[in-house]
Each structure stands twice: as C-alpha cells, then as structure tokens.
Amino acid sequence: DTAVSQTPKYLVTQMGNDKSIKCEQNLGHDTMYWYKQDSKKFLKIMFSYNNKELIINETVPNRFSPKSPDKAHLNLHINSLELGDSAVYFCASSQDLTSGNTIYFGEGSWLTVV
Amino acid sequence: KNEVEQSPQNLTAQEGEFITINCSYSVGISALHWLQQHPGGGIVSLFMLSSGKKKHGRLIATINIQEKHSSLHITASHPRDSAVYICAVDTGNQFYFGTGTSLTVIP
Numbered sequence: 394d395t396a397v398s399q400t401p402k403y404l405v406t407q408m409g410n411d412k413s414i415k416c417e418q419n420l421g422h423d424t425m426y427w428y429k430q431d432s433k434k435f436l437k438i439m440f441s442y443n444n445k446e447l448i449i450n451e452t453v454p455n456r457f458s459p460k461s462p463d464k465a466h467l468n469l470h471i472n473s474l475e476l477g478d479s480a481v482y483f484c485a486s487s488q489d490l491t492s493g494n495t496i497y498f499g500e501g502s503w504l505t506v507v
Numbered sequence: 508k509n510e511v512e513q514s515p516q517n518l519t520a521q522e523g524e525f526i527t528i529n530c531s532y533s534v535g536i537s538a539l540h541w542l543q544q545h546p547g548g549g550i551v552s553l554f555m556l557s558s559g560k561k562k563h564g565r566l567i568a569t570i571n572i573q574e575k576h577s578s579l580h581i582t583a584s585h586p587r588d589s590a591v592y593i594c595a596v597d598t599g600n601q602f603y604f605g606t607g608t609s610l611t612v613i614p
Binding site for chain 2: 436437485495497498500
C-alpha cells in the first residue's frame with residue numbers, strides 16, 4: 394500500500410474554477426504537509442497540520458485552504474484558480490513535529506490552469 | 508539570497524564516476540534532509556542528518572554543523588541515479604529548500 398497517496402495525479406482546469414486535491418496517509422503520522430513546486434523546481438512549504446491544527450501557514454494566498462477531516466487526511470482546496478497556480482503540489486507526512494523526522498512524500502499532483 | 512544553496516545546479520557524469528553534490532545553508536538547523544526526485548516527479552527522502560555521516564548503499568551523506576555544509580556522495584554512479592537531488596533544512600519551525608541539483612548519468 395502507498396504510504397502517502399494523493400489524488401488526482403493530473404488536473405487541468407480553467408481559470409476561476411475551484412478545485413481540490415486530496416491526500417491520505419496510512420502511516421499513523423500526526424503531521425501532514427502541503428508543498429508547492431514551481432516551474433523552476435523550487436519546493437516551498439505551504440501548510441502543515443499537526444493533530445488537525447494548522448501549525449505553519451506560509452504566506453500563501455487565502456484562496457488556498459487546507460482541510461483535515463481526520464488525522465489521516467489533509468486536503469487542499471483552491472478557489473478562483475489563477476494561471477500562476479499551475480505547479481506540482483506534494484503532500485507529505487511525518488511522525489510528529491519533532492525536528493528530524495523522516496518525511497514521506499506523495500507522488501505529486503500536476504495542476505495546470507488554462 | 509536563498510537560505511539553502513546547492514551546487515552544482517546541473518551535473519552530467521559517466522557511469523561509474525564518483526559524484527558529489529554540495530549544500531550550504533545560512534540558518535540554524537535541527538536537521539538536514541536530502542531528497543531525490545525522479546524524472547516522473549515522485550520525491551523520496553534519502554537521508555535525514557543532524558550530525559556526522561550516514562551511508563545507505565552507494566549513497567553517503569555528511570554534514571558539518573559548524574561550517575553549515577552538507578554533501579551527498581554517490582559512489583559507482585549508475586544511469587538509474589539520474590534524478591534531481593534536493594537539500595532541505597529543518598529549523599525546528601519551518602523548512603527551507605535548495606533549488607535542486609539535476610544529475611544525469613550517462614551509460
């Protein structure tokens with residue numbers, strides 16, 4: 394079984410639409426993350442959730458909202474999509490927020506906004 | 508200036524060569540991670556270091572906390588090692604990522 398799975402893997406949508414990317418981890422981890430990788434391959438952390446509480450909220454537009462129905466899931470909702478939102482979004486998890494935990498990544502979701 | 512700098516940005520090597528990728532950082536850290544991103548896009552965590560050296564198969568990672576520098580070495584490189592290698596540091600509050608080193612190993 395995949396440790397961290399995210400869906401969809403590919404998503405093409407028009408500007409202005411609202412879309413969601415789902416993420417699930419079956420590792421029993423307490424902390425989950427969303428990262429954005431831009432066209433230059435630069436990874437940037439967007440959010441992290443620990444026990445369903447938002448811990449880090451980097452300076453991302455409020456059109457992006459993480460939703461965690463339970464510890465094993467952290468979904469990413471994006472409203473009013475813009476061309477600049479086109480990127481690869483990675484979900485990840487770690488045991489907890491203690492520094493130095495191994496991070497497990499999902500396979501990524503390729504979002505293209507047209 | 509990025510908090511994490513990697514070099515080189517691009518690297519082409521012949522199969523069998525010894526490869527070194529460097530990472531320097533400017534913030535205080537509690538741990539450093541080396542990540543591998545395959546051409547298909549998936550990311551795998553290779554190492555997590557807080558001091559010293561770790562070895563896994565043909566991969567070796569070292570860190571010098573005083574010099575704020577880490578290296579990833581690949582011995583006897585193989586075409587399947589072709590990937591982007593990303594250095595990431597954990598300050599305890601947040602992560603900073605390098606821009607990655609794109610490695611191509613030619614048969």
